[in-house]
Amino acid sequence: MADLKKQIIAQLNLKDLKPEDIGDDQPLFVEGLGLDSIDALELIVLLQQEYKIKLANAEEGQSVFRSVRTMAQYITDHQGKSTA
Amino acid sequence: MYIRAAAGISPQSSFEQILADPVPVTGSRLQCMEPDYAKLIDPKMIRRMSRIIKMGVAAAIQCLEEAGERMPDAIIAGTAYGCLGDTEVFLQKMVENDEQLLTPTAFIQSTHNTVAAQIALLLKCHSYNNTFVHRGFSFENAMTDALSLLKDGQMKTVLAGGIDEITDTSHTILKRFGLYKKEPFPAGNIFQTGSKGTIAGEGASFFVLQSEASGNDYAQLTGMDTFYKPASGEEIRQHISAFLERQNINREDIDLVISGENGDMKNDAVYDMVYQTVLSGIAHIPFKHLSGEYPTASAFALWLAANILKAGKLPGGIQTKKTPVTVLIYNHYQHIYHSLYLLAAC
Numbered sequence: 464m465a466d467l468k469k470q471i472i473a474q475l476n477l478k479d480l481k482p483e484d485i486g487d488d489q490p491l492f493v494e495g496l497g498l499d500s501i502d503a504l505e506l507i508v509l510l511q512q513e514y515k516i517k518l519a520n521a522e523e524g525q526s527v528f529r530s531v532r533t534m535a536q537y538i539t540d541h542q543g544k545s546t547a
Numbered sequence: 548m549y550i551r552a553a554a555g556i557s558p559q560s561s562f563e564q565i566l567a568d569p570v571p572v573t574g575s576r577l578q579c580m581e582p583d584y585a586k587l588i589d590p591k592m593i594r595r596m597s598r599i600i601k602m603g604v605a606a607a608i609q610c611l612e613e614a615g616e617r618m619p620d621a622i623i624a625g626t627a628y629g630c631l632g633d634t635e636v637f638l639q640k641m642v643e644n645d646e647q648l649l650t651p652t653a654f655i656q657s658t659h660n661t662v663a664a665q666i667a668l669l670l671k672c673h674s675y676n677n678t679f680v681h682r683g684f685s686f687e688n689a690m691t692d693a694l695s696l697l698k699d700g701q702m703k704t705v706l707a708g709g710i711d712e713i714t715d716t717s718h719t720i721l722k723r724f725g726l727y728k729k730e731p732f733p734a735g736n737i738f739q740t741g742s743k744g745t746i747a748g749e750g751a752s753f754f755v756l757q758s759e760a761s762g763n764d765y766a767q768l769t770g771m772d773t774f775y776k777p778a779s780g781e782e783i784r785q786h787i788s789a790f791l792e793r794q795n796i797n798r799e800d801i802d803l804v805i806s807g808e809n810g811d812m813k814n815d816a817v818y819d820m821v822y823q824t825v826l827s828g829i830a831h832i833p834f835k836h837l838s839g840e841y842p843t844a845s846a847f848a849l850w851l852a853a854n855i856l857k858a859g860k861l862p863g864g865i866q867t868k869k870t871p872v873t874v875l876i877y878n879h880y881q882h883i884y885h886s887l888y889l890l891a892a893c
Contacts, residue, residue, distance in 0.1 A: 476594040504651040511648050
């Protein structure tokens with residue numbers, strides 16, 4: 464999950480944050496890290512670029528991007544599978 | 548129309564620096580001296596902003612703060628190049644990723660109207676918002692729009708500015724086109740080269756313009772005009788004479804001309820001609836050794852003129868018979884886009 468946190472920081476240009484500043488279960492959006500809908504698009508691109516995982520449908524995003532842990536779980540479940 | 552406040556980010560840190568010890572030209576590019584943006588812009592917004600967006604937004608915020616204005620009636624920007632940095636990122640990713648997996652931020656921020664839009668987002672300003680992208684008239688048309696809105700009485704306070712950046716890529720490409728000097732020139736002096744090419748520049752200059760005098764204005768903008776692709780020196784002289792006539796002003800009434808010499812032999816010949824004819828005998832200073840050349844450099848000239856009139860001080864050790872009260876700006880970009888501004892001290 465530390466690598467994933469580094470990738471999120473780089474992709475979203477969260478310069479003031481270090482990986483250890485992001486809790487595994489901390490919400491990524493609104494009250495948590497304060498990410499917004501543009502960040503959600505950036506995270507979708509991150510999944511495709513780094514892990515070759517394409518979200519099957521947009522509605523999945525809300526649960527997949529709830530926290531770093533849910534993202535990591537989604538990556539583990541889908542790595543190596545084609546969802547395109 | 549009155550210039551209530553003026554703020555700029557340029558290769559010079561401040562007007563005081565220009566008076567005391569301006570940053571000299573040493574190569575074919577003058578880059579902006581940028582402030583600590585974290586002190587001016589919400590950190591959450593900064594992370595998505597490219598350099599030109601930060602420059603524009605910071606200049607606008609500084610300008611509004613100086614004027615004590617929180618909510619302008621309109622935000623109007625002029626830019627020729629737009630957000631080059633993000634455009635390059637976006638195009639590079641298109642190539643690298645075979646036109647797939649494009650990051651949205653670079654695309655969204657690469658449009659020309661991003662600076663004016665980001666200022667509005669920061670202020671939560673839902674008023675008139677417009678950006679003019681008209682090459683060497685981008686800033687002039689932004690100003691024309693601003694002045695029209697103020698003159699019509701529709702609005703009382705307008706934030707208007709000119710912004711352009713130079714990136715490593717654009718500098719390399721434009722240098723290849725022969726726009727910038729290739730050979731060395733006397734240290735700090737681009738005007739004695741007798742050669743082709745100029746110095747690349749960039750900047751963000753914003754102004755709070757108001758229809759009524761506040762009692763604490765930088766200057767009054769009494770007139771402005773543009774003319775396009777003059778066919779001859781005679782046509783240039785006629786345009787300048789007609790402009791002064793419309794302003795009910797004689798040549799002798801002008802205390803200072805700020806003009807756009809940029810070190811390019813052909814470019815500067817135009818200014819030599821007007822100083823020998825229609826503007827002869829008037830004290831004059833160049834400004835592009837301070838800002839470099841770029842399509843909205845006239846915004847820097849307006850910022851400089853406003854500061855000269857407010858401070859009553861001239862850069863470069865220039866002496867005039869009296870403290871400047873009336874200042875004319877004459878600039879042209881590539882001998883195509885010619886502009887005139889007339890300012891008076893308040």
